[in-house]
Amino acid sequence: MRKDAKDVATLVGEVLSGLEGDPESWERRLEEIAPELIEEIHERKQPITGLPDLNVEDGCHVVLRFAPNPNGPATIGSVRGIVVNSEYAKRHHGEFILRFDDTDPRTKAPLVEAYAWYLDDCEYLDAVPDRVVYASDYLNEYYEYAKKLILMGAAYVCLCERDEFKRYKDAKEPCPHRNTDVDSNLKCWERMLGGGYVEGEAVLRIKTDIKHKDPALRDWAAFRIVETPHSRPEIADRFRVWPLLDFESAVQDHVLKVTHIIRGKDLMDSERRQRYVYDYLGWQYPLTLHWGRMKLHEFGRFSTSAISNAIRCGEYTGWDDPRAPTLRALRKRGITADAIRKFMIDLGISETDISLSLDNLYAINRKIVDPTANRYFFVWEPVTIAIQGAVAMIATPLCHPDRSDVREIPVGDTVAVCSADLDGVGAGERLRLKNMYDIEIVKTNPLVAKHIGGNRGEWCATEEKPRYPIIHWVAGDNVDVVVHAPDQTYEGVCEIGILSEEGNIVQFERFGFVRIDSVDFDGKKAVAYFAHR
């Protein structure tokens, strides 16, 4: 029908001109003769958002993995890998593996503590792995596959200097070791394993196509000698020949029966390199999906080594510094796992490079946290106002606008308010102390105000909505609070009730949501971390 579109259009025109009435009457008529078609007219494509379908056959056991190098805790980048892979495993009732790709004892040396941190972070993200694998536990297995490839003539020991090999590779020329016979290669390999070469003297290369148009694929290195001991005490100096990522990962993914690899597109060439190994050994490569480079406005690039450096030079206080792009920092600030998961899932897995703001994450978190977070008054940079004619009373602000429980705050004749709320406010001007009463400034130095309006002992502002500002305050018994935010640190005083909120996310009214990190009952102090407005 499509190729006869012109004729069809003509025909449709003829038919249409033969009809009576308006489109509404046509629809009514259609309702009578073919009601099932009505739905089709109104049907709209359901816009799907988030992760695309994996299109797996029924009964297929899906296996996914996230494979970080534990040279630090999970960054926001790692979180994407954990969330997306674990989410697909959940959807397909499959398996989610956490594999530590820790086969570089030196350049990106694993941090012993980081293994446990990853496990803990996965748990927080509701992504507890079904299986945990340490790549550094399988050196002998990699060696066996290496030997197999050497015997097939698919791998060779290369004794070129690094630069020397690069020159051959760039010229699409084989290096002198490429055509070494199998027996000699095997001897060299044994010698490599046995310590007969020093670091840097020999590598094992996978034979690909030295004339391949993509230089990234030509005879890549699979093993090298590293004499630095591994950070895991159980491995330590037991091995000196280590596989590189492409080899280690190739073997692991096969052995673990991984069905889908979902990762950043920076590893696209990795797949092409690894396919040579898979083809030699007759294995089937998993299906792959990639996402583009992710950058956050707030952080710029976030590599583990960059954060590590920032900590070392004192720029960050630690891996959980609120300014650091790590999951530990987000956790400390009260960003919930559900919010983080949704944030990552909503990004989907488009190959477009993205640069986005954490505002999206904050908006999601706010929706989750707002319905339950208790409200408190926190006064930063406090100044004290003496109030003439004040009556002792107990103010009763709501703990939450959707609930009826209140916090009872005894008030005498002074209150503390934010100095910023008094900027430019002169004598004669009025303010409403929220949930208490209205005041009029008498003089500003020292600060004195007078109580105006209302009854005594209860909510006693004038009834009508004030035309002057409504501000919050703290009175009587209070707690010294420090709030660490990414951009600055706030110091001030807060209601005493905050002492029972350790570990909770609360809202400091007119300030934002914070997580109470620690409290000191005796010293009446608390430390909080700022989440978002």
Added chain:
RNA sequence: GCUCCGAUGGUGUAGUCCGGUCAAUCAUUCUGGCCUUUCGAGCCAGCUACCCGGGUUCAAAUCCCGGUCGGAGCACCA
């Protein structure tokens, strides 16, 4: 230099495979209004997008070619 990916509002994202229902989805940001004993939330309204140029076709965000721009790889890092 060689190679590989990508390009939809301020930001992300759906739609692209298989051209027409796309005068283009959803979210967020921003602006205005309502509500409100703060802020936030909620409700209503508004703004803003198919990288450029050719081609194919009755019809192109969608297919083809060429540019431009962005990212990545060409490590004895992951």
